[in-house]
Amino acid sequence: MKVATLGGTGSFGHALAQRLAALGEDDVVIGSRDAGRAREAAAGLESRNVSGATNEDAVRGADLVVLAVKADAALDTARGVATALGSTPLLSVASAIRFEKGVGAFPDPDELSLAERVQGVVDAPVTAGLHSIAAANLDEAPPQEDALVCGDDADAKQLTLQLVGKLVAGRALDAGPLASARALEGLTAVIVNLNRRYKAHAGVRITGVE
Ligand SMILES: NC(=O)c1ccc[n+]([C@@H]2O[C@H](COP(=O)([O-])OP(=O)(O)OC[C@H]3O[C@@H](n4cnc5c(N)ncnc54)[C@H](OP(=O)(O)O)[C@@H]3O)[C@@H](O)[C@H]2O)c1
DSSP states (O other): OEEEEETTTSHHHHHHHHHHHHTTOSEEEEEESSHHHHHHHHHHTTOTTEEEEEHHHHHTTOSEEEEOSOGGGHHHHHHHHHHHHTTOOEEEOOOOOEEETTTEEEOOOOSSOHHHHHHTTOSSOEEEEOTTSOGGGOSSSOOSOOEEEEESOHHHHHHHHHHHTTTOSSOEEEOOSGGGHHHHHHHHHHHHHHHHHHTSOOOOOOOSOO
């Protein structure tokens, strides 16, 4: 599978690209606004399977594209690659949380999730997931957590579940329609607060599902 990570120069996209290459994905492309920065990030991984390109070039020929830019850049980035993306599934991992000094992280007050707003600017089917997996946990020992994925397009969701299932020791679980991203993105604020309070990289495990 060819996987492109937009904003793959950042903490999450870079860790994801590294992990996917280590798992044997044969074609991983790190995307960036700057092709040189993307190529440098790819070269740093010392894997023949990883290359770098502009975000727009990275999506061409991909089977799955991961939108891993900073949350406040997600909509503009999606708009910018929409034509090149065509009908290729787009996985949004972004959460637009906000911070209040001395209090903690708050979920985005917008009625729609960021993933739903991204769906509004691309024709491609959008899925959402990986919000509860810390970049620091995308390492050789897969975290004992589940990965929750939602989306309205069955095929795109299946492809996303297939990919994210490789990243965790737990399960990749179908969390329903794309509207579930409102809860999944909000959960990021909860996890950030837990991490701060308990000095941890908290994750999620769902009980009662075989
Ligand atoms: N960090 C985590 O543990 C974690 C876990 C789950 C989900 N996420 C989600 O993953 C996404 C990335 O998180 P991160 O921690 O990796 O963020 P980050 O390192 O701050 O940024 C990721 C990349 O976004 C791009 N970017 C920054 N500003 C931009 C702009 N104005 N326009 C276009 N691109 C811009 C940059 O790439 P270039 O400058 O190379 O273009 C940057 O390397 C976030 O949406 C976050 O919610 C993060």
